[in-house]
Amino acid sequence: MTSLTIIIPHYNSTDTVLKLLDSVPVKKEIQILIIDDHSNQEEKQKLMKFKDNSTHRDIQFLENDSGKKGAGSSRNVGLKNAIGEWILFADSDDFFVDGFYDSIEKYFNANVDVVFFKPTSIELETGNISNRHTRFAEIIDDYSETNSRKSELMLRYRVVVPWSKLIKKSVIEENEILFENVISSNDVMFSANLGHHIKTFDISKDTIYCVTKSSGSLTTSMNSEVFDTRIDVFVRYYKFLQEHLSKEDFNSLDLSGQGIVFLSTKHGFKKFYNVIRVFRKNNIRIFHRNMFSPVKFFKRVALIQSHRKNTKRLN
Known part of the structure; x- marks a missing residue:
């Protein structure tokens, strides 16, 4: 049985996505979906060459054929092809931390819809600690300390990123939760809908995911x-x-x-x-x-x- 599907949208970022793939252990229980969002031919060839030489035999390279360009559309293609009981989302310029699979594996038989993990982040250019994860981490800490109604609402609705969450696929499918086909913030309404529909959840202070911040990303440059x-x-x-x-x-x-x-x-x-x-x-x-x-x-x-x-x- 495939326990986990990792969904990765990709656009002209082969070098960083290879680092991401290297951070995933080789296990038959993991399905990896890379959805290419109209990259140039050179980048696509690099990916295929990696696939041919990789120890990961369960990597599938898909095309965003939805007619709508963007990470949201690509993620929806991934959801359509996911066979894992659980879903993790990752961006192609981020990576999983050492030992992350041990942290999530213990939840595979848990009776919860979502597990929120505490992320970290770095500056790509310098390797210094970034601040992209701090709000997410603060919300997890607050819920852990207070278990209040407000802290629960913050977890459900104010953590609008899809990464660092282990999500049961059935919750997404049964409630028809999809990403928006927009140029930016495609994950906001996905996360809001997910927060509304989950019945049970858990939190973990284990860190499984590292977000990167670069000068050219949508988070730092906004036309x-x-x-x-x-x-x-x-x-x-x-x-x-x-x-x-x-x-x-x-x-x-x-x-x-x-x-x-x-x-x-x-x-x-x-x-x-x-x-x-x-x-x-x-x-x-x-x-x-x-x-x-x-x-x-x-x-x-x-x-x-x-x-x-x-x-x-x-x-």
């Missing part, structure tokens, strides 16, 4: 088209949570468009004005209620200082 897509996705996400949560639960998430508003200033006044107009039209809160809280401010300062110390330690 106008990408930015506009993120606005559209955020509006749908906000309305989805309003519709599916009680007023008390929704308010406890303290969801706002504050981050997007701040980012819009980098695109000029016209973009800033348009964001404000869209949010007001959709009755979206623009600023966090606790924006001016001194406690929150000093916590954020402490987090930044801790990140700087960890970075210096690696130098």
Whole structure:
């Protein structure tokens, strides 16, 4: 039986995806799906050469033939071809940490829909610790310490990335949960729908996944088209949570468009004005209620200082 399917969208990133594949142990229980998203011919040839010489015999190379380009469409192709009882998603420039399979294997017979694992992250150019994982890690720590309703809601709805989650395939199939065919933030509504439908879950402080951050990624470089897509996705996400949560639960998430508003200033006044107009039209809160809280401010300062110390330690 295939216990696990790992789904990897790929676009012209052969060198990094080979590092990702090297981080996966060779086991007959693992199905690896690489879905190519219209890479150039040279990159495709590199992948096929690797497949021919690899000890991984269960790697399948698929084409994103959906008619829609993007990581979301590619992931949906992967879901259509997955045979594992459990699913892990990985981005082609990230990798799994040593011993990750031992951490997830013990959950294969668990009566849960999702297991959230604590991730880590690094800067690709320097190898220093990055901050891409910190919010996810903080939410896991908070749930572990408080087990409160708010911390559960944060796990379900504010961890909008697909990686570092072990997901039972049946939950995805039974509820027809798919990724959006958009240029950016394709995983936000997938994660929100998943959070809404899971009945049982567990958390683990084991680290199984390392996210990378590079100067050329969508997380660090955002043109106008990408930015506009993120606005559209955020509006749908906000309305989805309003519709599916009680007023008390929704308010406890303290969801706002504050981050997007701040980012819009980098695109000029016209973009800033348009964001404000869209949010007001959709009755979206623009600023966090606790924006001016001194406690929150000093916590954020402490987090930044801790990140700087960890970075210096690696130098």
